Amino acid sequence: MQYWPEVTLHVVSGKGGTGKTTIAAALAITLAKGGHRTLLMEVEGRQGIAQLFDTPPLPYEERKIAVAAGGGEVWALAVDTEDALLDYLEMFYKLRRAGSALSKMGAVDFATTIAPGLRDVLLTGKACEVVKRKEKKQDNAYDFVILDAPPTGRIARFLNVNSEVSGLAKVGPIKSHADSVMSVIASEQTAIHLVTLLEEMPVQETLDGVAELEQADLPVGGIFVNMTRPPQLNTQQRALAVTGQLPATQIETEIARSGLTPSKKLVDVLLAEASDHAERVDLEVNELQRLTEQGLPLFVLPLLPGGIDLGALYELAAIMTAHGIGEGQ
């Protein structure tokens, strides 16, 4: 295993629209290869996993949703704050029954409203509970947990539960729960990955996110560059296209040879598209350079022509494997 040999908790974040749920799901499949059992978790109540795997909405219950090479299994869980709170009350106070009576009265909503940090510590706490099953050698343990986390703008605050609850509780059960969560999240057991596109805004947000995570001493894993398109023109052709120096007459002759009817209109369209394309690729090269300078593992994934479905997830997983993630090779 080339990357992150110590890591059991993979947190995936990214700007909205970059495909972080897709990447989290593909990573869960990748890591399951070779007979491993992985759990893909979501915490924002969007049912993104169910939509991606084309299954009915997931309940608060671990369910097997896919398989991987070598007997690997991918399980999924949609964590709900209310259920996570009931779990917590049961685990620490044996208060599940009282808890569910309260939740019927809307009290749980009330509690998490008073203390927004409480919601996050319950959600991250659930992920850490699953991670710890392995140490405790429990039957329902997973080899890897992949958390589809909130977007880049909120990720450091979401994970840094300690500072979130510190204003709330300096001592007491919530504080010690937060401490135990941090002992997993801020350790070498965890890697936080950021998903981006090769566009200015998402790249900037990724760089800001990396800085923020490092500032908070949270372990950054890799950067996943999603939905890239290979350049259709080579470097030399692009240089000519940008300056409007592509040979129009030659193109016209070649069009005639291709079996199409050459026209000024067609040549003009092709030239305009070439210059637009060249400009875009130059920009992307520039953005990729900015990401490379971070010195973090960088994984470039293509835009898949057919859109994202279950087959596409396996395609992305194959590329991740080829990049050296997991032990599928």
Add this chain to the structure above:
Amino acid sequence: MTLDIDVILTDPTKHIIVCTGAGGVGKTTTAAALGLRAAELGRNVCVLTIDPARRLAQAMGLTELDNTPRPVPGIPNGSLSAMMLDMKRTFDEVVESHSDPERAQQILSNPFYQALSSSFAGTQEYMAMEKLGQLRADDSQWDLIVVDTPPSRNALDFLDAPARLGSFLDGRFIRILTAPARGAGRGIGRIAALGFGIFTNVLSKLLGAQVLADVGNFVAAIDTTFGGFRERADATYALLKDSGTAFIVVAVPERDALREAAYFVERLNQDEMPLGGLILNRVQEVPETGLTHDQVMAAAQKLTADTTGTLTAALLGLHAERMEIKGRQKHLASRFTAAHPSVPVQPVPAMTQDVHDLEGLREIGAALANQEISW
């Protein structure tokens, strides 16, 4: 059905435009471009943005987050001001304007108030609405306000969060928490009262007794000073329903963004809110050449086989790729249109670069109003 945005922008009875949609679809940029275009069509516009990217803020001359509209220089016709929302500051101002200095100080220094005003998930939405209400009330300065919605978990939060925060602050739990003896005595009945006993007990365990005490003090302090939060949220909700408002839903031609847009359109219909139309950003424009995708691909392949035509083969390959992307996007858009045939749609071509200055915004504004996009 196409959307003619200039009709909305120049309609003197329209005073509010709300841009909404999933994250990452270009909402903020669209709001800024609409504001600039409206100003140049002669309106006096204020653009209220929530969390603009640095470059976009600079393009509008916003260098600091100071919660006050700043005039944007270089507008020949009407006028344009822009501001970034500072939610904590807005909340503080609400408190200050509704209570005497001593009581205001009491509220502002309450730890629970500080947590609520800076990190509660619905506060940003509530304060965006609050600020919108304030700007609208000051109609001597602006006759059109363009507002961008906060980057929520989903676009509907924008409509629901103010009411949620309002009913939370005015709600039964919080009342009873602040006066447990009175609450247990009447109305809610013995079983519920027993529930509340456990409730406060559990809450104290979770949060600590100090937090509950802070909540109690906070509610007692705001109670006597100004009207219900829910009432204020209701008033802004009514403002949004008014025919002087137009919602512009922003999306990109991708499955998730269009699904979110469809949810929002359905919700606006259900609540009888005025929908202006859908703006579809980042569409792949391909000029018509009379050729099919297959013809272009076949020609490109023929040239690739014959090694001297590689440049043109590459150009045709690029053209074919664009045709394919456009085809896929149109397919997704047609599914949206089939489900919502009465929603006017305006496609906006993908821009190569992000916006860096007013000129860039102006170009986007022109694209938003262009009735002849070849898509």
